[in-house]
Amino acid sequence: MFSSVAQSRLLVKNILSTQTQKLLMGTSFPSKLVYSEHGVPSDVLRKENDNIREPKENQVLLKMLASPVNPIDINVIEGKYIFKPQLPTVAGSEGVGEVISVGPGVSDLKVGDHAVIMTMYSGTWRSHLTVPRNSVLKVPSELGLVEAATLAINPCTAYRMLKDCVNLKSGDTVVQNGSNSACGQNIIQLARVWGINTVNIIRTRPNVEEVKDFLTSLGATHVLTEEEFKSTDIFKSGEVAAAKLALDCVGGQSAAALLRNLQIGSTLVVYGGMSKQPVSIPVSALIFKDIHVCGFRIAKWMEENNRNEHWQKMLDELISLMVNKELKGSVHKIIDSDNYKEALNNTITEKGMVGKKFILSFNK
Amino acid sequence: MFSSVAQSRLLVKNILSTQTQKLLMGTSFPSKLVYSEHGVPSDVLRKENDNIREPKENQVLLKMLASPVNPIDINVIEGKYIFKPQLPTVAGSEGVGEVISVGPGVSDLKVGDHAVIMTMYSGTWRSHLTVPRNSVLKVPSELGLVEAATLAINPCTAYRMLKDCVNLKSGDTVVQNGSNSACGQNIIQLARVWGINTVNIIRTRPNVEEVKDFLTSLGATHVLTEEEFKSTDIFKSGEVAAAKLALDCVGGQSAAALLRNLQIGSTLVVYGGMSKQPVSIPVSALIFKDIHVCGFRIAKWMEENNRNEHWQKMLDELISLMVNKELKGSVHKIIDSDNYKEALNNTITEKGMVGKKFILSFNK
Numbered sequence: 001m002f003s004s005v006a007q008s009r010l011l012v013k014n015i016l017s018t019q020t021q022k023l024l025m026g027t028s029f030p031s032k033l034v035y036s037e038h039g040v041p042s043d044v045l046r047k048e049n050d051n052i053r054e055p056k057e058n059q060v061l062l063k064m065l066a067s068p069v070n071p072i073d074i075n076v077i078e079g080k081y082i083f084k085p086q087l088p089t090v091a092g093s094e095g096v097g098e099v100i101s102v103g104p105g106v107s108d109l110k111v112g113d114h115a116v117i118m119t120m121y122s123g124t125w126r127s128h129l130t131v132p133r134n135s136v137l138k139v140p141s142e143l144g145l146v147e148a149a150t151l152a153i154n155p156c157t158a159y160r161m162l163k164d165c166v167n168l169k170s171g172d173t174v175v176q177n178g179s180n181s182a183c184g185q186n187i188i189q190l191a192r193v194w195g196i197n198t199v200n201i202i203r204t205r206p207n208v209e210e211v212k213d214f215l216t217s218l219g220a221t222h223v224l225t226e227e228e229f230k231s232t233d234i235f236k237s238g239e240v241a242a243a244k245l246a247l248d249c250v251g252g253q254s255a256a257a258l259l260r261n262l263q264i265g266s267t268l269v270v271y272g273g274m275s276k277q278p279v280s281i282p283v284s285a286l287i288f289k290d291i292h293v294c295g296f297r298i299a300k301w302m303e304e305n306n307r308n309e310h311w312q313k314m315l316d317e318l319i320s321l322m323v324n325k326e327l328k329g330s331v332h333k334i335i336d337s338d339n340y341k342e343a344l345n346n347t348i349t350e351k352g353m354v355g356k357k358f359i360l361s362f363n364k
Numbered sequence: 365m366f367s368s369v370a371q372s373r374l375l376v377k378n379i380l381s382t383q384t385q386k387l388l389m390g391t392s393f394p395s396k397l398v399y400s401e402h403g404v405p406s407d408v409l410r411k412e413n414d415n416i417r418e419p420k421e422n423q424v425l426l427k428m429l430a431s432p433v434n435p436i437d438i439n440v441i442e443g444k445y446i447f448k449p450q451l452p453t454v455a456g457s458e459g460v461g462e463v464i465s466v467g468p469g470v471s472d473l474k475v476g477d478h479a480v481i482m483t484m485y486s487g488t489w490r491s492h493l494t495v496p497r498n499s500v501l502k503v504p505s506e507l508g509l510v511e512a513a514t515l516a517i518n519p520c521t522a523y524r525m526l527k528d529c530v531n532l533k534s535g536d537t538v539v540q541n542g543s544n545s546a547c548g549q550n551i552i553q554l555a556r557v558w559g560i561n562t563v564n565i566i567r568t569r570p571n572v573e574e575v576k577d578f579l580t581s582l583g584a585t586h587v588l589t590e591e592e593f594k595s596t597d598i599f600k601s602g603e604v605a606a607a608k609l610a611l612d613c614v615g616g617q618s619a620a621a622l623l624r625n626l627q628i629g630s631t632l633v634v635y636g637g638m639s640k641q642p643v644s645i646p647v648s649a650l651i652f653k654d655i656h657v658c659g660f661r662i663a664k665w666m667e668e669n670n671r672n673e674h675w676q677k678m679l680d681e682l683i684s685l686m687v688n689k690e691l692k693g694s695v696h697k698i699i700d701s702d703n704y705k706e707a708l709n710n711t712i713t714e715k716g717m718v719g720k721k722f723i724l725s726f727n728k
Contacts, residue, residue, distance in 0.1 A: 082648075251647045270647055270650040273651070278620070278646045279645045280642045283642065283643060284446075286634045287634060287637070287661050290661075291659070292656065292658045293645065293656070293657040294650060294654075294655075294657070295647070295649075295650030295652070295654060296651070
């Protein structure tokens, strides 16, 4: 909670309006997770006190409610990602906040509204964030906080890959690897809603039946280990049609295995490379099976479609499905921001039942 | 030349019209290269006497003038190709012949016309061939025999890959490997005609300067060995723009190397796999450079576009360029059909200056 000393310091630094001061009462002391050099995240990241910046014209000030830790955030901090922020910077690319102040010119967001950060790399791992109005999406307050916090990356990635890469109809089949990942869970659920069969590949593990049950409960048509997929007869028997779309977040041999049961003329979309191995494509798959291979990156799609009709339609649809409990946020664990290292150290290596999403909370 | 004994045997078997008998006078005794089982081509192929079949309705009888030996023919005989003919069969997929008889209903082809076989796997390694009218294209007699005989596969492959895969404009760059192959030579020449830069990669070899000079004489913008391509500064210096299209007939590491100097959003088209290695694509090339990878096979294109406006436009354009000497047939050697094993044994392994095309001649 704010102490009056801290508050007065903020007042001196930021000349906050009386209204904003009042709204800040009862929130945590402003803090942020910053880094000044690339490296191992738990080494280079530090929690610091923050100054709150009063929103200027067309800006909003949010009290962050939930800030997910994504693999991409880890890669950015490590300096291994294509996006290289100017340092020092606040980490984090996703999150949901509550509006506590709006700047001049903002008429369609009011204090108390929930808003999701839609501009990647906004630095969401902080208690308070001032951003342009156009960087956020107002979401209904009945939308679960986890769903809201993780809306911008995984559900949108799943949605676009199912909608844009091939023309999928009800009854068609999609095959994916890394099916227990956060994105994989979204793919399973959206496909179920749209009547699309999913054949979901997972690595074998001690609790493999538990994973299968969980993914089946989300709507997976079939869940197979990599070994089971090699010899499955669900395609030959006609139980499901050969896949028109394969979604790969692993690369290497796992990507190549996906080609096994694809229809002629189908598409392999690569959206991740967890194995850190290149995708190996037999020449015959390209020439004789007419397989197309391409990549997908939601940040690029968002840049190209920011706030256009496709963007709006997608978000309306996703939020509606989430509010109606047809699309659940992925398995997660909420971590107090003081314990941020637990999230950093486990996001990439997490070997739990399914890919668990860590969500930082800065405001108790 | 026909002996009267042989001729009378043919008459008994085929009841040839007097006109056809007359036209056959002065041609070689009918022969064909057949095989009854898959295997090493020089082991399984045998030369046999043939019977001539009088053309029926909408058919034409050709005296073959030139029948190329393509790598694909070798693969089909070996049984390693996707197309599996019913055995026994006559080998060969390409060729040009002279019309010596037309069946009822054929009004747009006459005796003496030159006609190119456009339907793959028609069995062109023979002295005489009866085919449906719609399987051949009438070509001007001033079109060189080598150009005519090799028209249907390599020039068409080169044409379509340059036209259909990305939107190439004058000044754009295409990069290819296997640049000294028959198709590679066509790519260089067509690109030159259309104002497109080509960066041509070849394997290093003793006579590398000779190859470079030859490909440059065809219109290659740059010719580089694989090693030179790795460190070239022609892209950095702005001498040529980064490539929008990469054409790969090798696969493996050679395909991966092509990705090095591609523009964001460009396309890698795989149309061969001479290295017999899969194409290895870094995940980052797909996700961050937005590289698309696909295959190309001219037989599929021909099936889908047989005799439509695109087919006609392409062939008109190619023939016109060939007649005007702007597009030359690839380096070749004409082989008497009695010596067919020389062609079979050297087509895949030929290590000459450039990929030499062997062309069988059945009619001396």
